[in-house]
Amino acid sequence: MIKRYLFFILLLGFTISYAQQVIPLYDGKVPNSKVIAGLTDTTAVFPSGNKKIHFILRVASPDLTVFLPEKSKATGIAVIICPGGGYTGLAIDHEGYDIAKKLNEKGIAGFVLKYRLPNAQYVENKQIVPLQDAQRAIQLIRENAEKWGINPDKIGIQGNSAGGHLASTLGTHYQKALIDNPRNTSLRPDFMVLNYPVISMVDSLTHMGSRYNLIGEGLSPVALKAIMSDWKTSEQKLIKLSVDGEKIKEYSNELQVTSDTPPTFITHAVDDNVVKVQNSLLFIAALQKNKVAVESFFYAKGGHGFAIDNPTTDVEWIDNCMTWILKINKD
Template identity: 55%
Template sequence: MRMFRILFLFFALSHVAFAQKEIPLYSGDVPNSSKATVPIDTSVTHNVGPNKIDILHGVITPTLTLYLPDPARATGTAVIICPGGGYFILATSHEGHDMAKKFNEVGIAAFVLKYRLPRKELMPDKRIGSLQDAQRAIQVVRENAKQWNINPNKIGILGSSAGGHLASTAGTHFEKAYIDNPNNISLRPNFMILNYPVISFSDSLTHQGSRMNLIGHADAAVRGSKKFQELGMPLEDVELFSNELQVTPKTPPTFITAPLTDNVVPVGNTFAFIAALQQHNVPVETFIYESGPHGFGMYNPTAKEQWIDACLRWIKRNFEPNLDWANLKRFESENKNLTNPVSTENRIVFMGNSITEGWSRLAPGFWNGKPYINRGISGQTTPQMLLRFKQDVIDLNPKVVVILAGTNDIAGNTGPMTLEQSRDNIIAMAQLAKANGIKVILSSVIPAFDFPWRPGLEPAPKIVALNQMIKAYCARNKIVYLDYHTAMKDERNGLKKELGSDGVHPNEAGYEIMGPLAEQAIKAALGKK
């Protein structure tokens, strides 16, 4: 038995090892390359707190490391990952290989790019060496898409810090090929993921080291300056590689994240790029942390909600086929294992979106030991909820259903909707419940001044209007109206800052307000005949 376990472990580890493979980026000569006098690809492991971070110095041999998912789980989506490091080193572990493994877990192919670092003694034009490698990586993945079980129209690029500058450069400079491209392969990534990125090379926003390493030519006497003219940088180069100035309507959809307190790369880089994308009507989803250091990779130690999870949802929503539009299978097994309530049990089902879904995670005390069932699904709109209402509410035989819906309708998560359509879907759920002997509580929509994933929609007055419609229907039909909005709104009809970090989703303090209001509404509903 011991030998069997050892052999099993050996084969299991072998399988994991075979899941990744490093290949040369170029099959022949590396373009824009001078012969190095000494080989300088050097890997060093640095201890940073409890973590070990692998660092590559002096890269002159560009490669791609392939992480191909289990074919049974492959979605056809791929991500090319550009580690950061100020164009001086590559942080290949936490900003490269760790991310690739995370993408593999959900069926996304990942490719860690070991790109050349700009050095004038190693390349005739150090400004474009890294970009050439990024373009070549896109070219290689597209050329091998069929072999690697990838959809050539679902290839994105991700970069952290200076790697974010490289990724955003690839996403804004794709119309000019900096490499040989005889087959006219598209060099445009289908989407970008930018993690605390360097974007601008302007004096006021840039990360000085990244800018100096990519386009600087100054001697040591003036390296302390922060002015590009004094650092030997032509204005043309500063503007060419300030990617907020290079956005066009053809720029790929973007997911972008950063902490407000980044003390290395100013968060203004992120905001400048968001503004440029919005100006050109390019879809952008944002995930901004209230706090956090620079360079945390996937996991901000100051936060519970992590950008990588939101990013995976964004990819799934926008770039993966959805054969289960209403997510009917989400609670299929839980519903099947749920026994019928006894006659004395006051079973309550909470039907909703991410605000309901997150309640169990952030405020478990509200749920523990009570006959409450959470059937919230992140991102859902009222038509999706209506489709799954029978299996996720009616078939569970609750005494009361608490319905909280409408935010994502206003955000247009499943396409444009009028407030009247949202109201009618909510009413339809209420009517289905009443027809099956289930008492109904209709909740107000939580206040929101703006949606981080779709900024500029001005949802606050629309939420107020929809709430008025819901409240009026409740009054006409003697249904309990659960008013969260009044208790949680600020002077702009947005969510009070102390009740939610992103202005939409409640935090623990927000749920502390919602809990007693919900309990009061449940008591009222159970008391109705």
């Protein structure tokens, strides 16, 4: 009986040590969220080859899931992780939690950001809502860095696909605070990691679904959902819809790079037929023009959405990326 009791205590301790903390982004009212009684997150599971992808389709309450490394390994470096999903949803497992767990292996803390989607049914001023959440995430982590054993000057952001657009938007639009910031906490990430990112909003380069979800206007949320329900035809339909030219320019992040843009690591597969590899190439060119440090890792094959597991090769970009993160954050 005593042995069983001790085993239960040990098992409980093991479970608690690997439990992840989930913290809400905001105290009280969430800015630009409509007040809708009973609104909750909605999720779905989609098949993808031999795997199933857990997809969050609606975010009612934005939050951060905290993945801290073992104290003996901790480097004081942290990365905010933005899952992709075309600004329609969040591929929260393989583009979120899996990346955080991998970073932990090298002593890097991971904070998976469950950011709100730019859906006019649930939010006001939809184009700024994801960026508000990203700004709040870096503010929250920086202001509580000591609690998590993090160096406030070693906080980066990582993003995949449309999450890469959000990450690069934070890295190029941090000067203007879209949230309350009474302490004037820096909203600039110290580095960026972009995985097959949407960068540009221009017709010839962008992912139309991501663009229209973020800055498109005119379609009702119901009509937009109907178009987006068939991803094979949605791009051709969305390109025919007009989008404000100034917004296209503002959210084409290759046009927003300055000499103060954070150093960047970029990964893309050349055969990506969802988000064109030219998105990454243009961003690299803009960084180089402004003398910002950039390192890239390109696959010949791999398509889109592979996260940290490109099935075409045994070489994984994230190993090189973690080496790069440790190198640029070396004291």
